[in-house]
Amino acid sequence: MSVRLEASSLSVGYGERLVVDTLDLSVIGGTVTAVIGPNGCGKSTLLKALGRLLPARSGAVLLDGKQIDRMATRDVARVLGLLPQAPSAPEGLTVADLVARGRHPHQAWYRQWSSDDAAAVDAALAMTGISDLADRTVDELSGGQRQRAWISMALAQGTDLLLLDEPTTYLDLAHQIDVLDLVQELHATMGRTVVMVLHDLNLAARYADNVVAMRGGRIVAQGAPAEVLTERLLLEVFGLDARVVEDPVAGTPLVVPVGSRHRVP
Amino acid sequence: MTTTALRIGATSFKLRRRPLLVVAVSLVVLAALLVVDIMVGDFPLTAAQVVDALLGGGTRRDRFVVVELRLPRALTGLLVGGALGLSGAIFQAIVRNPLASPDILGVTWGAGVGAVSVITFAGSLGVVTGGAASIGVPLAGLAGGLVAGLLVYALAWRQGIEGFRMVLVGIGITAVAGNFTHYLLTVGDVQDAGRAMVWITGSLNGRGWEHVVPVALALVVLVPVALVGGHVLGALQFDDQTSRGLGVRVNVARSFLIVVAIVLASVATAAAGPIAFVALATPQIALRLSGTAQPPLFGSVVVGGALVVLSDLVARTIYRTELPVGVVTAVLGAPYLMYLLVRSRREARV
Numbered sequence: 084m085s086v087r088l089e090a091s092s093l094s095v096g097y098g099e100r101l102v103v104d105t106l107d108l109s110v111i112g113g114t115v116t117a118v119i120g121p122n123g124c125g126k127s128t129l130l131k132a133l134g135r136l137l138p139a140r141s142g143a144v145l146l147d148g149k150q151i152d153r154m155a156t157r158d159v160a161r162v163l164g165l166l167p168q169a170p171s172a173p174e175g176l177t178v179a180d181l182v183a184r185g186r187h188p189h190q191a192w193y194r195q196w197s198s199d200d201a202a203a204v205d206a207a208l209a210m211t212g213i214s215d216l217a218d219r220t221v222d223e224l225s226g227g228q229r230q231r232a233w234i235s236m237a238l239a240q241g242t243d244l245l246l247l248d249e250p251t252t253y254l255d256l257a258h259q260i261d262v263l264d265l266v267q268e269l270h271a272t273m274g275r276t277v278v279m280v281l282h283d284l285n286l287a288a289r290y291a292d293n294v295v296a297m298r299g300g301r302i303v304a305q306g307a308p309a310e311v312l313t314e315r316l317l318l319e320v321f322g323l324d325a326r327v328v329e330d331p332v333a334g335t336p337l338v339v340p341v342g343s344r345h346r347v348p
Numbered sequence: 349m350t351t352t353a354l355r356i357g358a359t360s361f362k363l364r365r366r367p368l369l370v371v372a373v374s375l376v377v378l379a380a381l382l383v384v385d386i387m388v389g390d391f392p393l394t395a396a397q398v399v400d401a402l403l404g405g406g407t408r409r410d411r412f413v414v415v416e417l418r419l420p421r422a423l424t425g426l427l428v429g430g431a432l433g434l435s436g437a438i439f440q441a442i443v444r445n446p447l448a449s450p451d452i453l454g455v456t457w458g459a460g461v462g463a464v465s466v467i468t469f470a471g472s473l474g475v476v477t478g479g480a481a482s483i484g485v486p487l488a489g490l491a492g493g494l495v496a497g498l499l500v501y502a503l504a505w506r507q508g509i510e511g512f513r514m515v516l517v518g519i520g521i522t523a524v525a526g527n528f529t530h531y532l533l534t535v536g537d538v539q540d541a542g543r544a545m546v547w548i549t550g551s552l553n554g555r556g557w558e559h560v561v562p563v564a565l566a567l568v569v570l571v572p573v574a575l576v577g578g579h580v581l582g583a584l585q586f587d588d589q590t591s592r593g594l595g596v597r598v599n600v601a602r603s604f605l606i607v608v609a610i611v612l613a614s615v616a617t618a619a620a621g622p623i624a625f626v627a628l629a630t631p632q633i634a635l636r637l638s639g640t641a642q643p644p645l646f647g648s649v650v651v652g653g654a655l656v657v658l659s660d661l662v663a664r665t666i667y668r669t670e671l672p673v674g675v676v677t678a679v680l681g682a683p684y685l686m687y688l689l690v691r692s693r694r695e696a697r698v
């Protein structure tokens with residue numbers, strides 16, 4: 084169990100505003116980490132900083148012990164893949180071409196399509212179950228298919244670290260489960276390390292080994308889902324009055340919000 | 349789409365049948381257009397005579413007409429079209445907008461200010477005289493285009509370059525440069541203004557080998573540079589975060605390619621004036637023919653060359669006297685631009 088990705092007294096901000104405030108986090112290899120917290124708590128910003136999309140104001144992000152902003156962009160891209168919240172592709176791009184772009188960090192202008200590239204793309208398409216959509220264009224896919232295509236691109240990149248920013252947004256529940264099952268499978272069969280931002284607490288509890296709860300740019304609690312997702316923490320982090328019961332299927336914590344209508348005075 | 353891979357040792361490329369076919373067919377069409385373009389004129393020649401003369405045979409008169417008079421003009425058209433096509437393809441791929449082109453982004457009108465300044469100041473105002481007056485026009489055009497292009501680039505820069513802002517700034521620079529050009533035309537005398545107007549329209553009239561050489565040199569250097577750098581374009585076609593996640597140094601790559609595109613457009617404009625709409629329409633034509641998601645770079649070079657040679661052929665033959673080639677491309681291009689505007693409003697996703 085080694086630390087793959089680490090934030091050390093990390094601060095990140097936009098302009099004057101500090102969004103992530105002297106935060107420490109260690110991501111252990113081979114685990115699935117879910118970052119939760121209310122809107123604006125800095126969870127997406129943290130993920131961007133971990134993926135080197137945003138520079139650190141102070142402190143550092145370490146990838147396998149090396150300071151990430153001193154590494155070559157391409158070297159980072161060979162180890163760490165990321166999927167932003169709302170990625171965009173030009174219209175008319177086929178799924179096969181989209182997924183093929185994932186091979187970019189392994190290519191050079193004179194080596195644009197090796198047999199490794201072809202094999203990795205085929206494997207990524209098969210893994211996400213969209214091999215038969217390869218010739219369709221990305222813009223004609225449904226939401227769930229499109230998300231699979233993007234994840235497929237990240238898989239083709241062949242990185243064993245994956246950062247996913249709300250991979251389930253805009254998907255209906257069935258497709259959310261689909262995507263998270265896929266994440267689970269990557270983790271279980273290929274030992275990938277995943278860090279994802281999730282809004283749904285119950286899904287976070289089911290699919291993550293490690294839950295990180297954030298508020299105001301800082302980590303309030305982290306650990307196994309059962310340790311973090313308590314009634315007290317939900318009140319402290321989200322200001323939410325909720326009961327936590329046992330998920331009848333998975334045995335993980337199940338958050339049931341109370342809401343004003345059912346509040347006992 | 350049929351894709352095969354070409355692999356020699358550590359080198360490998362992805363080959364797609366349709367884009368390759370488009371390039372091959374366009375090259376044949378281009379060669380045919382070139383021959384027809386040289387056949388037509390005050391001394392009509394047959395295709396056999398043209399080919400003979402090009403290979404060094406035929407009569408002395410034929411050789412003179414072909415090699416000294418018509419070939420340089422045709423080649424200037426071909427090269428200028430190729431440079432404009434490539435420049436437009438790079439701009440559109442980076443800005444991710446079919447409206448992006450050196451015409452819209454101010455490069456062309458910047459070149460116009462440079463050239464028209466020399467034409468008017470060298471004429472009646474007599475500020476520029478002698479050799480500078482003749483060599484000066486293309487050089488000033490080149491300088492004007494570069495200055496305007498880099499100015500747009502610098503003004504649109506805000507922690508990186510964003511396509512939409514670049515188009516807006518470009519429209520602003522185009523307006524300023526256009527008005528300054530009209531001011532120059534007003535203060536210059538009628539004859540100079542007339543000469544300047546022909547230049548502004550874009551013309552291949554009287555183009556000799558001295559016009560071919562600079563554009564050819566620019567293309568010989570910049571086409572390979574663009575094709576090598578263009579490998580990054582595939583990974584640059586996403587939003588910035590995704591591109592960076594794929595290991596692209598987004599700002600470095602984008603800046604480099606934009607400078608290449610600005611130089612290409614400026615050199616082309618310096619040689620033949622701002623031939624309208626070629627850089628705008630070529631990449632989209634090549635894209636539709638090839639069925640790709642991004643304008644194909646080499647395909648745009650070939651299609652651009654064919655488009656300008658064809659337009660010049662039309663310009664020379666449609667009317668009793670010769671029209672500037674820019675008139676023909678504008679007549680063809682204006683409806684196309686309107687079509688793009690209508691379509692982009694319907695699909696507005698910004």
